[in-house]
Amino acid sequence: MLRRGQDRSPGTSNRPDRRRGMPCSAAAGGFKPNGPAAVHRYQGGYMRYSEMFLPTAREVPSDAELISHQLMIRAGMIRKLAGGIYSYLPFGLRAIRRVEQIVREEMNRAGAQEVFLPMVQPAELWQESGRWVHYGKELLRFRDRHDREFCLGPTHEEVITDLVRNELKTYRQLPRNLYQIQTKFRDEIRPRFGVMRCREFGMKDAYSFDADEEGAENSYRRMFEAYQRIFTRCGLDFRPVEADSGSIGGSFSHEFMVMADSGEDAIAFCGDCRYAANLEKAEVARPGESAGEGEPLPLREVHTPGAKTIDAVCAFLEVSPSAVVKTLIFTADGVPVAVLVRGDHEVNEAKVKNLLGCDLLELADEAVIRAVTGSPRGFAGAVGIKARVVADYSLRGAANWVMGANREDYHLVNVAPGRDFTVTEFADLRVIRESDPCPRCGQRIRIARGIEVGHVFKLGTKYSKAMQASYLDRNGREQTMIMGCYGIGIGRTVAAAIEQNHDADGIVWPLPLAPYQAIVTPVNVNEPALAEAAERIYRFLEGQGLDVILDDRDERAGVKFKDADLLGIPFRITVGPKRLAEGNVEIKIRRSGEVVTLPVDEAGTFILARVREGL
């Protein structure tokens, strides 16, 4: 029940009454947050620390693994509501808004137009694209009161394609690029790392529609360039890497990776040239060297009791893993296939999948292994196997390999491909390794870890075909639109920025992402002179359009300093008795730790100039 007398809309409360310990001196300068003097997207709002909802914590909940996750909790940015579902508190939301704003500006600049699509989507659309069946359990499905099926959108290809096919009819209306910043829901099997990998998350997704291949490539390139600008503006150390584009082929998929040891993805890159790809995609240069060289010797079967692993076989026969052939049995859409790589290499399933052109590739179970090899797991080999055999390039031309004998507790030695068994096809099927030669320039490949913050992908006609998004070309003939999709994980970008920008004391925001650019810290609010000087500087900066906090809390200086460091605010203006007696204040730069002493009246302009040059 609403009691009228107490009804109070936000913003009408009597703010000055609620200030404690801060004398209300005349404001220096005008108060025009969004005026022409603004150097930054002013977010406004409560900025007196004593009134803010900014719960910082000295201790971290034990379930936070990543540093960024810990710091986001400690700095009062997020709180967990349920597994993989987080609330953003004001400080965290400000960081999110910074990224969103940069993304918006660059998307708009690249010619994309913002839309806002429903998060709740009808099953029919997904049935049309075929993903109602194929998307799997990550798609959260439910029924409404009329028993109609819906899902929470994990992505919006269906919705956007539906929208576009209804509205765009002719080549004259193409190309178009539409984007939105929306909350997505993916019912992840295992959410983890806080906001880095959660179920509900904010994402910018853009979709381009073109009339022809050339146009689609152009759209792709524009997005690629926009992404470079976005992550550069965010102040991140990132790298675009080639990603596996599945059936579409070509290099029309790039992931934007923020370099971080804590990243979930490994990427291969060349120290010399620009080549960079994720591990799944990274091509392995055709090899020259191989183990097992020399004249083919007679094939021989040896007893290797219990040697079910490469290591065990090597130890038993006293050979190196590179002299052994690893035979893995997969089922490709239900059909068994033997995949051969060297014992010291790893099979790259994505490459196998692309080679075979199958939808589902799985390691075979014990029953299938027995059926095609006639032996239990651990002794598979290609000689006499009842399955198609594909092999990595590294096995070609070389002889005298060690290989499973398809017989329990036995291996073959001196195996020669071609003589002893037939390889259906040689291909690049292994995972690239550190120090492998770069497929482009031949220099050494290095491996590093990264966080995927963005992905650009040429979709082709996958959705437009399934959902009949077509247009009439200039000859009046019906054509299928060519699509691209382009995502950026907003929350993840913030987390990645923290992952890359922190120290023992807390976050060290890159200026463009900082929720506030400056914090004014009077060392003791009970001393009117300090409080007054602080207030003056605070008002000046706010009036100039900066987002700035006045730490007017009646706390000890140490507490305020620790909080300011934890929050990672780029500039701290310390107003203390000793310096103020000389008419000065101190400015501490969070990133460098550098301290500058300046007259009170110059502090504001100093900060302003530094913020200007840093944005």
Added chain:
RNA sequence: CGGGGCGUAGCGCAGCCCGGUAGCGCGCCUGCUUUGGGAGCAGGAUGUCGCAGGUUCAAAUCCUGCCGCCCCGACCA
């Protein structure tokens, strides 16, 4: 879904083996002293011990089931 671990005050944890009065640090409240890097002293509040059964005179503790959370493996911004 398989393997491992954890649920005790807002947060971090002890207590559980060997059943009997629920405890420590931080935070919070009051007072005094302090006031440039998470202050000191004194006093104080806070718990359906994850939930539901069971065993027992008695369960945080032993048993069973369930739920939640975290970590390791197959998916992805």
